[in-house]
Amino acid sequence: MRFLVFASRNCKEIVRDPLNLAFGFGFPIVLLLMLTAIQANIPVSLFRIEELAPGMAVFGLASISLFCGMLIAKDRSTSFLMRLFTSPLSASDFILGYTSPMLPIAVMQCAICFAVSIFLGLAMNVNVLVAIAVLIPAVVLFIGIGLMAGTVLTDRQVGVMVGAGLTNACAWLSGIWFAPGLVGGWFESVAYVLPFVYAVNTARAAIVGDYAAIFPQLWWVIGYAVVIMTTAIFIFRKKMDNDDM
């Protein structure tokens, strides 16, 4: 179980970085508080907590891609990965070591987001746990994006492509703040090709207890998660075998 030793190191690297904590845990909470405050002062129902909380949970998960991608890219750029490649760690150990710590961190992120939402008026019941559970495929998807980005990009490129690009795509094309149909046209088409809107809708259905509405949406997320994670693992192994890390 060498990968557990490596996974433990990766977990420490992430949670000990104050920027990670601020961006991954703090930023979604600040947005939650801010948008809830706006909602309290406007007459129309724009940011209802039942819709906002699942959206912010998915938005927060975009930082998991950033954590994972930055960690791998930095290890590559500092020769740390080169040191480890001469060790008895196998390709599977590396992939499990990088990805497995992300799952508990992501679940913790979702749990904190929903806990703050409960404080802001979200009903505390079993649906919150169901919402966290149905977000697991989205977690796998974001971890896969991070693994792929960290394997092929430099740490600076990960910052731009994932930190800015993915975060914005996730924010605007997921229906967190407004339904893509309100913009319509190509914007709506793109939004419904990408998985983010389905992830948000899945969690929203779970939060209100509309379990029947979960699965048509969740299949999209599961499909994306399987394809992206499989591709990321393939690229990582290929680059490792070809001495191209």
Place this chain on the structure above:
Amino acid sequence: MTEIRIAGLTKRYGERTAVNNLNLTIRKGELFALLGMNGAGKTTTIKMLSCLTVPTAGDAILLGDSIVTGRSAVKKKVNVSPQETAVAPNLTVMENLELIAGIYGSDRKTAGTKAARMLSVFGLDEVAGSKAKTLSGGMQRRLSIAMGLISEPEILFLDEPTLGLDVLARRELWDTIRKLKGEVTIILTTHYMEEAEGLSDRLGIMAKGELKAVGTVSELVSLAGGARTFEDAFVALATRQGAGA
């Protein structure tokens, strides 16, 4: 007793030949320095011998195992301190050492014991609880070498161990390396004449991917014919046209 037997080792990247037909034997407990200018092929040689890069042609037998067909077996017996300092920045000095011990198969208790011994040997006791990123360049390099030794390798590769260090840090590190002589077989790459001359039992001079000459300092000075200093001998041998060692 022969520890490393290299036969026809070659590495090509497309049209460029980084290492060409390297033949060499290194004895057990020997400190062998590979000396050459930038781009001479030293680091590529280390990468092949430590199983980071697969040779294009040829092979090397390390303690009875081939770097081509027995990579897993070789990896358990060797360790590397890469050219750039390769430490986990947010882990403490102690945690960095325990990480490598764990990856090489030590249980938690044994890893702690080995780490404590390395702290003592390398004079790192006082910074055991400090994060690696807070250490000076010299201390980070010392930690990097300690991480290379904690797995108790039979062969240790030191790639440009004092590159970028100030005079005092360099001399301190030389003292540390001298203490290791005889206990472990060390292959060291450097382009500092003084370092190669002062530390090594034998040296190999590389230029343009080829091993130009092998011997002790006095043997190389004699071989150069008319050289007054080792540096003169290096320049004469490295720039000599024709067949290698």
